[in-house]
Amino acid sequence: MAAVEQVFRARVSAVKNRLAGIKKHSRLKIFIVWLVFIGLISAAFYVPYRAFLFLESMGSLGLVIVDRLLYLFFMGLFVMLIFSNCIICYSTGYRARETTFFFSLPLEYAQIYFIKFIDSIFLSSWTFLCFLLPILSAYAFVKELEWTFYVFLLVFFVPFAVIAAAIGCLITLLLIRFLPRRFYQVLGWTVSGLFFAGCVWLFLAGRSVSQSENEVSFLLTNFIPHFGFSQFAFAPNFWISEGIMKFIAGLYVESLFWWLLLLSNALFFSYIGIAFARRLYYEGWLRSGSSGTMREFLPQKDIISKFCRGLRFLPLATQALVVKDIKIFWRDPVQWSQFTVFFGLLAIYFANIRNLGYEQVLPFWKNIICFLNLSSTNLTLASLSVRFVFPQISLEGKRFWILGLAPLEKRDILFEKFWFNSIAALCISLPLILLSNSMLSVSPELMWLSVMVVVVMCFSLISLCTGLGALFPNFKEDNPAQIVSGFGGTLTLVLCLLYIAVNVTALALPFHLFITEQITEVLFKKLIVYAAIFIVFLSIITIGVSLSAGTRALKDLEM
Amino acid sequence: MILIENLTKRFGELVAVDALNLEIGTGEFFAFLGPNAAGKTTTIKTLVGLLKPTQGRAQLCGYDIQRDYLKAKTLLSYIPDAPFLYDKLTGAEFLDFVLNLYPSSNREKQMKMKDELLFQFGLDNHKYHLIENYSHGMRQKLVFAAALLHEPKVMIIDEPMVGLDPHSSRIVKDILKQKSRQGVTIFLSTHTLNVAEEIADRIGIIDKGRLIAVGTLEELKVSSGVHGKLEDVFLRLTEEES
Numbered sequence: 001m002a003a004v005e006q007v008f009r010a011r012v013s014a015v016k017n018r019l020a021g022i023k024k025h026s027r028l029k030i031f032i033v034w035l036v037f038i039g040l041i042s043a044a045f046y047v048p049y050r051a052f053l054f055l056e057s058m059g060s061l062g063l064v065i066v067d068r069l070l071y072l073f074f075m076g077l078f079v080m081l082i083f084s085n086c087i088i089c090y091s092t093g094y095r096a097r098e099t100t101f102f103f104s105l106p107l108e109y110a111q112i113y114f115i116k117f118i119d120s121i122f123l124s125s126w127t128f129l130c131f132l133l134p135i136l137s138a139y140a141f142v143k144e145l146e147w148t149f150y151v152f153l154l155v156f157f158v159p160f161a162v163i164a165a166a167i168g169c170l171i172t173l174l175l176i177r178f179l180p181r182r183f184y185q186v187l188g189w190t191v192s193g194l195f196f197a198g199c200v201w202l203f204l205a206g207r208s209v210s211q212s213e214n215e216v217s218f219l220l221t222n223f224i225p226h227f228g229f230s231q232f233a234f235a236p237n238f239w240i241s242e243g244i245m246k247f248i249a250g251l252y253v254e255s256l257f258w259w260l261l262l263l264s265n266a267l268f269f270s271y272i273g274i275a276f277a278r279r280l281y282y283e284g285w286l287r288s289g290s291s292g293t294m295r296e297f298l299p300q301k302d303i304i305s306k307f308c309r310g311l312r313f314l315p316l317a318t319q320a321l322v323v324k325d326i327k328i329f330w331r332d333p334v335q336w337s338q339f340t341v342f343f344g345l346l347a348i349y350f351a352n353i354r355n356l357g358y359e360q361v362l363p364f365w366k367n368i369i370c371f372l373n374l375s376s377t378n379l380t381l382a383s384l385s386v387r388f389v390f391p392q393i394s395l396e397g398k399r400f401w402i403l404g405l406a407p408l409e410k411r412d413i414l415f416e417k418f419w420f421n422s423i424a425a426l427c428i429s430l431p432l433i434l435l436s437n438s439m440l441s442v443s444p445e446l447m448w449l450s451v452m453v454v455v456v457m458c459f460s461l462i463s464l465c466t467g468l469g470a471l472f473p474n475f476k477e478d479n480p481a482q483i484v485s486g487f488g489g490t491l492t493l494v495l496c497l498l499y500i501a502v503n504v505t506a507l508a509l510p511f512h513l514f515i516t517e518q519i520t521e522v523l524f525k526k527l528i529v530y531a532a533i534f535i536v537f538l539s540i541i542t543i544g545v546s547l548s549a550g551t552r553a554l555k556d557l558e559m
Numbered sequence: 560m561i562l563i564e565n566l567t568k569r570f571g572e573l574v575a576v577d578a579l580n581l582e583i584g585t586g587e588f589f590a591f592l593g594p595n596a597a598g599k600t601t602t603i604k605t606l607v608g609l610l611k612p613t614q615g616r617a618q619l620c621g622y623d624i625q626r627d628y629l630k631a632k633t634l635l636s637y638i639p640d641a642p643f644l645y646d647k648l649t650g651a652e653f654l655d656f657v658l659n660l661y662p663s664s665n666r667e668k669q670m671k672m673k674d675e676l677l678f679q680f681g682l683d684n685h686k687y688h689l690i691e692n693y694s695h696g697m698r699q700k701l702v703f704a705a706a707l708l709h710e711p712k713v714m715i716i717d718e719p720m721v722g723l724d725p726h727s728s729r730i731v732k733d734i735l736k737q738k739s740r741q742g743v744t745i746f747l748s749t750h751t752l753n754v755a756e757e758i759a760d761r762i763g764i765i766d767k768g769r770l771i772a773v774g775t776l777e778e779l780k781v782s783s784g785v786h787g788k789l790e791d792v793f794l795r796l797t798e799e800e801s
Contacts, residue, residue, distance in 0.1 A: 296687040297649045305652075320659035324645060324652075331647040331689070398643035404609050406660035407632040558610045 004111050007102075008118075029487055036494050044131050049138035056142055066139070067245065071230040073135070074237035077128060078164055083341070084124040085168025091479070092119050093169070093281075094176060094288040103285065113277030117169050117270070124168070125161040132157065143248060152247055156259060159266035160240045166269035173276055177284035236262060304330045317408055321416040325392075339384060347432060364515045366440055371508045373436045374450050375500065377429050378457050382496035389421045389465035390492050391483040393554070397475035400557075410554040414470055418547060422462040429454050446511075449528065453507060453535060460539040461496050467546030468492040471553040499542060506531045560585045560713055560744035561606070565615035568601050575601040577768035578615070583746060583761075588739045590755035591748040593765040594797055599748045600640070602765065603717050606746070607637045619713050633661060636711035640718035642698040646691035650682055650701050653690060654708060661709040669708060676704040679730065695722035703731060707738075714738065716747045720754060732758055756789040764796055772796050 022030065055062035055069075093099060093116040102112045133150070140149050231238055243258030299305045308323040329335055393414075396403060403413055433454045437447050472488020483489060510527035513519045519527070561583040568576040576598045583589045593599045604610040606617050608624040608631070617624045622631035644653060654673050663669055677683045680700040690698065699722050706714060714735070720728050736758055739745050749755055755762055756776060763773040772779055780786055783795045 295689075297652070297689070298687055299651070316659045320656045324648065324656050327652065328645060328647040398641070399645060401609060401637065401639050401643070402645075402657070403660075405607060405632060405635065405637050406657075407629045407662065408660060409629070556611075 003105065003107050004115060007115050033487060033490065036490050039494065041130065041134050045134035045138050048135045049141060052138055052142040066142075068230070070139070070244065071237060071241045074160075074241050075230040075235070077132065078160070078235070078237045081124055081128060081161060081164035082168045082171070084128075085120050085165045086172050088120045088123050089116060089169040089172040090176070090288075092116055092123070093172070094285055099285065103282070108278075109281045110274050110278045113169075113173075113281045114274060117165065117273060120169055121161060121165040124165060125157075128161075129157065145248060149247070152255075153244070156240050156243055156262065159259070159262040160236055162266035163236045163262065163269055166266065166273045170269065170273045170276060173273065173280055173284060176288050177280040236265065239265075317406075317412065318416055321413065322420050325417070325420055335388065339388065347435075366442065367446070367508075367511050367515060370437060370440055370442050370446055370450065371504060371511070373440075374433065374453060374507075375504050377433050377436075377454060378461070378500045378504070379497070381425055381429050381458065382461050382493070382500060385421070385425065385461050385465040386489060386493045386496060387480065387484055389417070389462055390469040390489055391474075391480040392417055392421075392466070393469045394473045394475060394477065394483045395480060397473070397478070400475070410557075411551045414466060414547065414550050414554055418463055418466045421466065422459050425458045425462055426455065429458060445528075449507065449532065452532065453503065456535055456539045457500065457503065460499060460542045463543040463546040464496055464499065465492055467548075467550030468495070470550035470557075473553075473557070499538075503535050503538065506534050560587070560620055561589075561746060562618040563602075563606070563615070564617075566602070566605060566612050566617055567614035568598075568605050568610060569613045574768050576605065576612075576765075579765075579768075579770055581763065581770065581773065583744055585744055586739055586742040588735070588745045588758055588760045589747065590759035590762045591746060591765065592750075592752065592755060592762060592793060593748075597765045598768040599765060600717060601768075603637075603715055603746070603748055607635060607715055608632065633709075634712040636706035636709070636714045638702050638706050638714070638716040638719060640721060642695070642702045644690045644693075644698055644701065647689060649687050649689055650677065650693070650697075651686040653701060654705055657705040658708055663709065669710075673704070673708060676707055679734075680704055680727070696724055696727060699723055700727055700731075703734070707734070711743065713744045714746070716745065718749055718751075719747060720749065720751050752789045752793060762789070764793060766797050 052066060055066050058065070093113070099112070099116070102115070133153070136153055137150070239258045239261050243255050243262070246252075246255040246258065297305070304327055308326060311319050311322055314322060430451065433450055434447075437450055442450075468488055468491065472486070472491070474483045474486055474488070477483045477486075484493075507528075510519070510524050510531055513527070514521065514524035561581070563579050563581040566576055566579040567574065579602060591599055591602070601610065605612050606619075606624065608628050611625065619631045620634045622628075622634070624631045645656075648656065651673075654677070658666075658669055658673065674683070677686050680703065682697060682700060682704065685693065685697065690701070693701065699719075703719075716735075719731055719735075723731060732754065735745055735747070739758075739760075747755070747759070759776075761773065761775055762779060764771050764779075772782060774782065776789060776792075779789075779792050779796070783792045785791045785795045
């Protein structure tokens with residue numbers, strides 16, 4: 001184990017050097033990063049805090065919902081942690097150059113797997129922990145719990161995260177060893193197929209919505225039963241939720257039981273992973289190294305080449321850039337499988353609106369749900385834009401000599417990315433919002449308004465990501481996730497969130513005032529027109545400023 | 560064809576290229592030599608417009624690379640030392656992509672030329688495979704093919720022989736000689752001194768950002784007082800500097 005210890009010592013030194021390197025950055029930059037971080041953490045605390053307070057105010061029904069939400073929260077967290085570990089284990093355990101180096105050293109395969117497993121635990125769980133703490137702090141504040149709760153929470157989270165990492169790494173280990181060589185193509189198509197099937201199933205499934213006399217009976221008959229699936233007694237999310245609730249109730253021995261159950265399972269799954277790694281890791285690594293497809297992409301047979309022929313109306317240089325971007329995206333399942341997961345989850349939720357019978361709720365709730373849907377569509381779009389559009393200029397990086405040498409205006413390169421991504425984003429978010437609004441049976445005014453907002457926001461969010469992507473390029477990294485996690489990516493995400501918050505508030509406020517009978521219908525209509533003008537105005541400024549700043553930065557860019 | 564006047568490039572305190580003056584004529588084959596970190600790649604990147612000069616200017620075919628960059632780049636080809644390409648495109652798609660980025664009066668001729676170049680470089684059997692499956696040498700050959708497609712008047716090449724097998728090296732040298740005879744100006748930076756010795760009309764040696772010697776091989780031998788191979792001349796001149 002001396003070699004493994006050396007690897008972790010090197011890791012610690014690298015972290016120390018990285019922390020020491022922070023001093024080299026400007027104070028303003030460090031200040032902004034901290035400000036953004038604190039702002040996000042505060043938002044992650046405040047929003048659930050208000051929600052928990054609201055639920056508490058509903059009395060016993062609210063308490064039931066709060067408890068059920070805890071199960072649901074940990075279930076979502078568990079699924080996301082497994083998914084995140086699958087991707088991290090694949091990229092660090094199979095694709096990283098460091099792994100090749102480790103395989104050349106006199107190390108047991110299980111030792112290399114162990115190093116990668118520990119890496120995966122840390123890399124996957126730290127961001128989740130950053131958001132888990134404020135959300136559960138909000139819960140603790142509402143329940144008026146003592147500080148020991150936080151220590152207890154961390155103690156519970158460790159085996160929970162280890163189980164997720166062990167399962168995620170084990171899935172990757174088995175998939176890479178036994179699935180066809182084109183692992184990611186298979187995975188991408190499987191994930192997309194599952195989401196599509198899920199949406200169709202939810203859409204076609206028989207409605208089990210009962211007519212309800214009031215909100216309480218609506219929630220009891222239509223809403224609460226849907227939480228049942230998150231309370232499966234053999235799932236780690238159930239164990240951690242039970243453990244926390246028993247702790248809150250002062251049942252410490254029972255709480256210890258659930259922690260020991262988590263711990264024993266964490267050790268069991270870790271052991272299973274290491275045992276499998278002894279036999280499968282090296283074989284899988286060899287397969288992944290030779291997984292490049294020697295398939296021929298004949299222009300007359302390749303579907304995407306045929307599709308791109310439809311773009312011949314574009315000027316030649318623009319056509320070349322668009323076709324290149326489409327082909328690169330389409331042929332990289334890592335990119336579009338993540339894309340599918342984001343929008344697939346949203347599509348499943350929207351498809352489920354019909355089954356939950358939301359169109360039956362009072363207009364007040366209907367409008368709130370409509371604005372929440374609008375926000376969630378835009379938030380998903382924002383996170384996807386930051387994840388996929390922001391790094392595009394950086395990813396040209398080492399290949400930028402190709403575009404840099406071409407007789408093209410830099411503005412054309414940036415605008416191609418802007419139009420291409422905006423249209424792609426529109427093709428996904430517009431049908432989603434139309435679907436959700438028609439299922440909610442919203443008024444035609446609200447339908448048109450949300451469509452306008454989605455269109456305008458699509459262009460604005462993409463312009464922010466394109467412009468700031470050119471303003472803060474990172475040509476040292478090839479990994480988009482690393483590029484996004486830097487200063488530029490964080491700033492872009494915050495600006496996107498701010499933009500969405502301002503616009504949705506401007507739109508939601510008149511509706512809220514009208515429905516709560518604080519303003520007349522005439523004033524309401526006037527305010528809606530003003531809000532729409534404001535959104536358009538703000539969006540034009542956002543697009544103009546982002547793209548002109550991006551163009552200037554690209555012109556001054558030195559490779 | 561290439562005119563460099565007082566070209567200086569600084570990175571903070573470091574002077575990477577120091578007041579470089581050079582004129583290279585039409586159809587001339589110019590080899591640019593220098594030890595590691597001498598300023599070769601910086602000069603080249605400044606020359607092709609990937610870096611901005613701190614001072615001075617560079618002209619290609621009479622066009623300033625900073626002011627008239629569109630015209631200059633239409634006539635220019637650059638082959639970098641590390642061929643980073645779009646891995647998810649096929650070789651043929653990459654060539655189509657590059658072809659479409661440049662204005663052309665005879666697209667049909669260029670399409671025919673594309674097939675000829677793929678054949679010449681031995682890539683025609685791999686043209687529909689993704690570039691991610693290409694070896695370093697295959698990538699380098701693809702970059703050469705892409706550089707020749709739009710029939711440039713000036714070719715700027717950084718370490719052309721890295722990763723090429725002897726057969727491909729010969730093809731590249733022959734093509735470059737042929738292009739030079741056809742009137743294409745070639746600016747080649749290399750550490751492979753026998754290539755420079757074999758095919759260059761003139762040789763320039765840069766060290767610590769300054770051009771320390773320029774001339775034909777014979778002129779360099781006279782100025783250095785060494786009557787051996789280019790390697791001996793190069794070592795003497797760079798030793799003197801250090």
